[in-house]
Amino acid sequence: MSQLRMSIWKNRYVYLLVLPTLAYFVIFKYVPIYGVSLAFKKFSYLKGITHSPWVGLENFREILVLPDFWRSVRNTVVLAGMRLVIFFPAPILLAILINEMRFKKFKAFTQTVYTFPHFLSWVVISGVMLDLLGGDGAVNAILQSLGFEGKNILVSNEHFRFFLVGSEVWKEAGWSTIIYLAALSGIDPTQYEAADIDGANRLQKIQIIVWPALIPAVSILLILFLGNVMNSTAGAGTETGFMQVLNLYNPAVYESADIIDTFVYRRTFFMGASFGTSTAIGLFKSVINCVLLFCANKFARHLGGNALI
């Protein structure tokens, strides 16, 4: 025990550095967990979360019979699947492409151009998208002037999910390459030299040197991605999902794009639903997220890759 105390004292400045982060997690992530109890309570504004009366599973019973709730679950899962297939590989490919560039200045320029959209908010992007892709937008105007039939994809249930994933790739793929590029920068240049001597072409170098270097990052990010699937979030560092859908969707595409988060938001703040039922939906989502996280972790471990836990 005294050895531990000694060790802590010895490394006190390191612990001091960790303290703000620790405080952040405790205050903003762990303390609010007590609010989850609301899922089993009837919220009273007067009594607050702690003293509101318990109602058992009443809130869950209330939401599970709603067709719109199941529609939002379906949309969340489908969109997550589409993100996994379309969005997740995009930054990996982009990172490989950028890594292959030989002109350093052009490489830096390309990386900046691809990263820039990340810093635009979804509010700004929704305005731009409406002007470009709306029924009366620039793209339709060009199509019509060329004799093609215009298509309003912003009100089309058939196309809207692809539009969501596509706009997310445009906005976030560049930003998400950062981690992969960092992994690639760690590759020992002598490996490339050795491959050159052995007569490997570019594709072979990607297959033998680049891809193995990316695998640890890919597996960790895949676990994080799956752990966030129900939040409709593309991955670490990106703030999509709720904000994206909220700013881009409209009543015509609720059928294909109303995810759990937007459903909760509308019910809670515009239809006056109780905080209890909204928390119940949130808890439902978190439990599924948690199960998926453990499954993904186990899967990664099974494959012999890196695991988080």
Next chain:
Amino acid sequence: MKRNWWIAAALIVGMATMAGANGQDESAKGTDRMQISIAFWDIGSRISSDQKDDFVLFLEDKFDIDIVERNLSWGDYSEKIRLWGASGDLPDVFASDMMLTQDYFQWVEEGLLRALPENLDDYPNVKAVTEMDSVKGLSIDGQFYLLPRTNAKDATYNSAERGIVSRKDWREALGMERPETFEEYMALAKAFTEMDPDGNGVDDTYGMTFVNKRFTSVALLSSVPEAASKSWCYENGRWIPGYASEDMIDGIMELNELWNAGVMDPDTLSLNGNQGMERFCQGNMGMFFVHAQPSRVYEMSRMWNKYNDNDVTDVVEFLPVWTNDEGNRYAFHEGKNFWSSSYFPGTVSDEKMAKIMELYDFFLSEEGQNCFKYGIPGVDWNVEGEDIVRVDDSDMMKKYPSIDSLFNLASWGIAYTNWVKDDFSLGLYTEKIMDMCYDQYLMSTEILSPVNMGIQYLTTPNKAKFERGDMIFDSVLSAMVSPDPAAEWAKTMEQLRAEGLEEAIEEVNAKAKEMGL
């Protein structure tokens, strides 16, 4: 290393001292005066606690108070108020349209809202509001937990909340008559879309747009006036919410027909706030569904001037909503001359409430109204005999930005001026705009949408859950653009039934029977 510790400690102590000093400044400001926090739409851009305009200072001196603004934005006010309520941080006065919602009843029951003083004799103007026909029924056990923000002399003027502005110059250029029926409206909209009404040789026009997507509800006035007016209707021997009527599908099919014909603004579903006004003023839309009030037409005329050289009143006309199968034409009518109210939290003391009532009574008085119109008495205007003599006749809302919010706090003062032709309103708008809107008011109110205020104000445990306000129109829009509108609307009804609509209807009808309504 020790030295570093001392520097860090000194910095922390320094910052804490500065923060403390700031805190002292803040508290010192309000020690001698009662602080009244007011939450109102956009008040943050008109009143600043750090730099108050002279009008706010005049009010503070007159009532010995310290006014603190708490901003509400049009986009998130309901969220903000709910969060304030949950965190026990409600301002002393706040504006909202939460009347008759689940939150309203829960907040009354739990004491989050306080009642107006039982004896309002000292505040005759406030008392007069509570005695209005459309307000009386709102008391709960004889107490009022809200003070409606009236917007016109009587409820019929509320019809001006919905109107259709149309391009008269285009109609005349195309040689078409003023439309009456749905078919005639469709024909006019098609002509606006397809026959190049602006004569620029480019296919760039549409039949109609809306100030925002929820104004598509105006099109329901013909089929289900009660749904468009957000009230309950009597159908098949029982009271039901207007949107639950069997006739809803007729209105939705008309909207669907307009949408499929391509005469509607293709971006209708993305229109929020006031976005449609800009689109109409850019000159590509034939009809424009918007409020039919002078203030709104004036706003439109100002925006129109950004894009056009002519006067908007020379090229547009008001059209009524199309007639239904029986030839009747209904106007929007909620049976009340207000849609929002002032609320006061339960934490407000009797002493503070008395002060707030004093302030409200002044705002509603003739003297108060004159202050809003003409500025600070003795500075901007004087009374000579029975006349008001203005010392400064500039626009007081520009001189004192706070007036724009405070004028509307106790009543929608600007809305009142829509209908009273005096120097002030004529100075704000123009006689032409005022006449145009008044003619539209007379034309549109021939048959008001039926409404039973007894049913509207009746309360049962589940009724409030189905007071959906404008949110129900999102489902109407989903059905409007669906390939199968009837099936899509049936899904909405299924959702509502799953939430307990039938139970609520049964409760309302049982109570209505009991009350003889």
